[in-house]
Amino acid sequence: MSTGPTKLGELGLENFVPYLMNRIMGRYNAALQDEMAALGLTTPQMRSLAVLSVIDGILIRELAVYAVVQQSTLSRALEALHKDGLIRRETDAADSRAIRVFLTNPGRDVYERLWPHMADAYEAMFKGVDDAAQKAFVATLKTMLGNIRKHDF
Amino acid sequence: MSTGPTKLGELGLENFVPYLMNRIMGRYNAALQDEMAALGLTTPQMRSLAVLSVIDGILIRELAVYAVVQQSTLSRALEALHKDGLIRRETDAADSRAIRVFLTNPGRDVYERLWPHMADAYEAMFKGVDDAAQKAFVATLKTMLGNIRKHDF
Numbered sequence: 001m002s003t004g005p006t007k008l009g010e011l012g013l014e015n016f017v018p019y020l021m022n023r024i025m026g027r028y029n030a031a032l033q034d035e036m037a038a039l040g041l042t043t044p045q046m047r048s049l050a051v052l053s054v055i056d057g058i059l060i061r062e063l064a065v066y067a068v069v070q071q072s073t074l075s076r077a078l079e080a081l082h083k084d085g086l087i088r089r090e091t092d093a094a095d096s097r098a099i100r101v102f103l104t105n106p107g108r109d110v111y112e113r114l115w116p117h118m119a120d121a122y123e124a125m126f127k128g129v130d131d132a133a134q135k136a137f138v139a140t141l142k143t144m145l146g147n148i149r150k151h152d153f
Numbered sequence: 154m155s156t157g158p159t160k161l162g163e164l165g166l167e168n169f170v171p172y173l174m175n176r177i178m179g180r181y182n183a184a185l186q187d188e189m190a191a192l193g194l195t196t197p198q199m200r201s202l203a204v205l206s207v208i209d210g211i212l213i214r215e216l217a218v219y220a221v222v223q224q225s226t227l228s229r230a231l232e233a234l235h236k237d238g239l240i241r242r243e244t245d246a247a248d249s250r251a252i253r254v255f256l257t258n259p260g261r262d263v264y265e266r267l268w269p270h271m272a273d274a275y276e277a278m279f280k281g282v283d284d285a286a287q288k289a290f291v292a293t294l295k296t297m298l299g300n301i302r303k304h305d306f
Contacts, residue, residue, distance in 0.1 A: 008207055008271075015291055018181055018274075019203075020291070028301070050161060066166065122171065124300060124301055125297045127300045129293055136290075143280075144177050145177050147281065148181070150180070
């Protein structure tokens with residue numbers, strides 16, 4: 001398939017990677033919907049907390065890329081997280097127009113309650129996929145992201 | 154990793170599959186944005202045409218699953234496609250409450266103009282991934298979808 005599929009009908013929907021990835025991510029998000037709702041979080045808010053749990057103090061424009069959320073949507077999500085005391089914002093020391101975002105302790109607590117459900121959904125996805133296949137899968141995803149990303153991270 | 158990652162920080166965001174898949178799908182959709190806009194299509198409309206190109210005459214409730222679009226969003230998308238003469242709708246012969254959707258010839262033409270761009274975006278994603286790795290990747294995606302899907306298809 002290195003020359004690309006010629007027709008979707010020939011390839012089959014069930015072999016078309018964007019279709020498969022959409023279906024899987026749709027189910028992954030749906031699986032977390034109840035837990036997010038119980039914590040009063042939307043998907044952009046959950047993703048922001050997850051990214052901040054790994055890269056705290058990130059610039060808002062970087063967070064938008066990592067969380068795959070448009071700036072306007074992210075602004076609303078951060079406003080809500082700030083109002084609930086889950087994040088704090090600081091002007092960047094070097095650039096007064098850039099804002100950095102940090103998890104507060106309550107924000108980290110909320111994320112810690114969410115994570116086991118994210119881990120469960122993750123594990124459910126990979127049932128019957130052995131470690132070697134999973135490693136190869138992640139390696140291919142990394143190559144793919146490297147191929148098409150616009151940012152250096 | 155068969156027991157699941159214990160912490161996102163330990164695993165690293167760059168190894169977390171839902172993150173990688175979100176980033177990749179975000180770029181794939183962005184790559185098609187200009188072509189969709191030129192054809193006057195939204196993402197749900199594009200996905201509907203793509204699914205119909207493979208499974209014409211599908212029930213609306215099945216189309217919602219295949220296109221990974223909520224029923225209300227899909228209804229609006231189908232309304233717009235119908236208004237533009239790209240699809241036609243028919244009551245199912247066996248169930249008068251169920252509606253089947255078909256591509257019209259103009260609908261197929263629009264899809265045929267879109268597909269080369271979808272194929273290009275697809276090919277760009279898999280640059281440097283050899284056929285064996287790509288086959289293994291698709292096989293893992295199928296296992297994952299089988300693990301978490303709610304529908305039989």
